[in-house]
Amino acid sequence: MRTLLALGLLLSLAQAQTGVGVSPPRSLFSLAPGGSATQTVLVDHPGRQGTLRVSVLLSDVLLKPDGSPLYLEPGSHPRSLTRWLSLSPLEFLLPPQGSQEVRYTVQVPPEAKDGTYWGIVFFESGPAQERPGGQGVGIRVRTRVGHVVYVDVGQVNRSGRIQGVRYQPPVGRGGPELRVVFQNTGNGVLRLSGKVEVRDASGKLVQQVAVPETASLPGATHELPVPLKEPLPPGRYVVLAVLDYGAASLIAGEARLEVR
Structure with a gap:
C-alpha cells in the first residue's frame, strides 16, 4: 500500500x-x-x-x-x-x-x-x-x-510468509525487478522492509538489494516489487528474501529461479 x-x-x-x-x-x-x-x-x-x-x-x-x-x-x-x-x-x-x-x-x-x-x-x-x-x-x-x-x-496478530519469487525483466521504461509473493497470515497490517540476495548456481553473490517499505493488508496475498540494479543474465539463481515487520523475528524465504 x-x-x-x-x-x-x-x-x-x-x-x-x-x-x-x-x-x-x-x-x-x-x-x-x-x-x-x-x-x-x-x-x-x-x-x-x-x-x-x-x-x-x-x-x-x-x-x-x-x-x-x-x-x-x-x-x-x-x-x-x-x-x-x-x-x-x-x-x-x-x-x-x-x-x-x-x-x-x-x-x-x-x-x-x-x-x-x-x-x-x-x-x-x-x-x-x-x-x-x-x-x-x-x-x-x-x-x-x-x-x-x-x-x-483488541488483540492483533501480525504474521506472514513468503510463498515464492519471480523475475520481471525490463519492460518499456520499467527496470528489472524481483516480485516477492507474500501472504499476510495474521489479522493485522504489516509494514514490510528488508533485503534480497541473488546468488548464481555456484553460490556467488550476484546482487543484494533493499526491499522498499510496503504495506501488507490482513488476508492479502500479493507481490512485493524489488528493483534490481541490473538485469539478470540467463542462468539459474537462488534468491533469499528476508523481511522485517518490526517484530523480534524476521520472515525469510528461499526460491530458485531460472532466467532464459
Whole structure:
C-alpha cells in the first residue's frame, strides 16, 4: 500500500494550479472495542496562484495480486474503517500558501472483532471556479491526495510468509525487478522492509538489494516489487528474501529461479 496516495493529476488549462499537501500521510490507532480517537490532518496549498476548492471523500482500498491498490466504495469489505469515521469540514477553500485543519473521529463499535481496520480520507482539490471549455463544456481539473487511517482493535496478530519469487525483466521504461509473493497470515497490517540476495548456481553473490517499505493488508496475498540494479543474465539463481515487520523475528524465504 503507498503512504501518500495520489490519483488522476490533470493539468490542461490550470498549469498554475497545484494539488494540496497532507500531513501526516497516515495514522495508526490502537483501540479497544467501543473506544474512540480523534486526529487532525493539516491540508495546505503550496502554490502561489489560484484558490483551490477542496472536498473530503472516503474510500476503501484492497491489494490486487500484483500489489497495486484497488480502490472501492466506502464499506466495501469487512475490515472497512470508513463506517466508523466522522469528519469536519467536508469542503473548504484554500488560498495560495493557505492551510486548513480537518478533524476526524474514529468510533469503534462495541462488537468489533480483533484485528486491523483501515480506510482512506481523500482530499480532492481543483480550481475554486472551473474554467469553461470549448462550446460551453466545463473542464474539471481535480487532484486527489490521501490520508490512510489504520486502527488496531483488541488483540492483533501480525504474521506472514513468503510463498515464492519471480523475475520481471525490463519492460518499456520499467527496470528489472524481483516480485516477492507474500501472504499476510495474521489479522493485522504489516509494514514490510528488508533485503534480497541473488546468488548464481555456484553460490556467488550476484546482487543484494533493499526491499522498499510496503504495506501488507490482513488476508492479502500479493507481490512485493524489488528493483534490481541490473538485469539478470540467463542462468539459474537462488534468491533469499528476508523481511522485517518490526517484530523480534524476521520472515525469510528461499526460491530458485531460472532466467532464459
